[in-house]
């Protein structure tokens with residue numbers, strides 16, 4: 001029997017399609033974590049549903065993740081929800097596929113290597129020092145989430161778009177936030193009064209503004225050391241520069257991809273450290289090997305295995321991106337089931353991090369990383385995997401290391417009582433209270 005005939009004989013994965021038109025959206029949006037755990041308990045690691053406008057199959061576990069990441073461009077490709085497809089730039093890395101995606105990544109990767117991050121550390125340090133000082137001078141209780149948002153936005157804008165003198169950051173920040181609110185709305189009606197419609201208006205203004213900045217920079221002789229300069233200098237094998245539209249779309253994608261993710265991660269790390277005093281004490285103790293005012297360098301971070309364990313464990317415990325989507329480009333078989341062409345495949349990053357092979361998966365235990373720093377392939381995927389693995393992994397790791405190191409060396413933060421620290425998971429995990437603390441300079 002041919003392979004396609006064998007696949008045709010397999011059953012579809014078990015599951016339910018929910019209500020006509022609505023599918024199982026309401027349950028999914030109310031609590032994505034519970035949505036997955038109840039179905040996993042009922043059907044196992046492969047189940048089908050209908051969410052965000054498509055028949056969807058969840059494939060859970062490291063083996064499934066390896067199969068999905070290996071299938072890019074062979075039996076599946078990247079898939080964004082209808083809303084995100086309209087909000088992202090069509091020429092950006094996240095939206096292009098196949099050879100075009102491979103070639104663009106080849107051009108961009110050198111600018112995101114560990115070595116390229118070296119030059120960014122002093123800027124990250126200077127911006128972070130200024131923000132942390134403001135946090136400590138802030139009268140009364142500090143809400144971590146918006147404070148981290150302002151810090152991460154300034155770092156991203158400065159290192160992606162320039163030294164900031166050219167950029168109206170409050171204006172761009174406002175557009176960016178209205179745009180972000182449209183990303184996960186289940187209804188993508190583009191009307192002036194809807195969240196999605198307002199996000200589309202913000203999109204137009206934001207892309208127009210970034211294009212102005214890019215064109216202004218193209219006329220400058222001396223470029224600052226930032227990612228936009230690298231994008232402007234990029235040449236393909238024939239010596240052609242990237243088209244302006246692609247540069248604008250890429251800048252916008254980088255601001256988006258690197259912002260809410262890092263904000264969510266750093267906010268979770270501050271909360272987890274406050275909730276685990278022994279972990280906090282050990283992380284502080286590791287910093288005592290350095291002189292307090294020694295400027296930060298990537299080489300110093302290599303001498304902080306415990307800090308890396310805290311970062312990894314936080315990314316495992318509260319991954320900033322809950323999951324990712326792909327679409328099948330042909331009928332395929334996985335786990336004894338048939339998945340028809342055109343169905344969505346969902347990777348659950350959160351579900352992966354809370355299942356096998358993780359022992360005591362619901363406990364926050366950085367020390368597990370000291371015992372075993374390399375978990376099995378496909379079991380730790382905060383940055384995704386395969387050809388679409390996060391382009392900004394090194395950027396994010398260095399940025400988080402800078403912020404945490406300065407916090408550990410110089411500041412204390414204590415949780416305020418009576419606040420709701422439960423998490424809402426979409427679009428990226430954040431506590432319902434925003435995490436309120438008293439924040440002080442260490443004596």
Ligand code: HEM
Pocket residue numbers: 078093094095105253254257258259261262265319320321324325381382383384385387388389390391392393395396
């Ligand atoms: C803790 C912080 C971050 C996390 C957890 C994270 C996570 C992810 C994940 C899971 C993906 C893959 C999505 C998929 O497979 O569909 C991704 C893609 C991407 N990320 Fe990140 N990210 C972070 C920070 C950043 C930063 C700082 C940047 C840029 C400065 C960035 C740029 C990108 C880009 C451009 C892609 C698309 C890659 C492609 O499609 O080829 N990310 N990220």
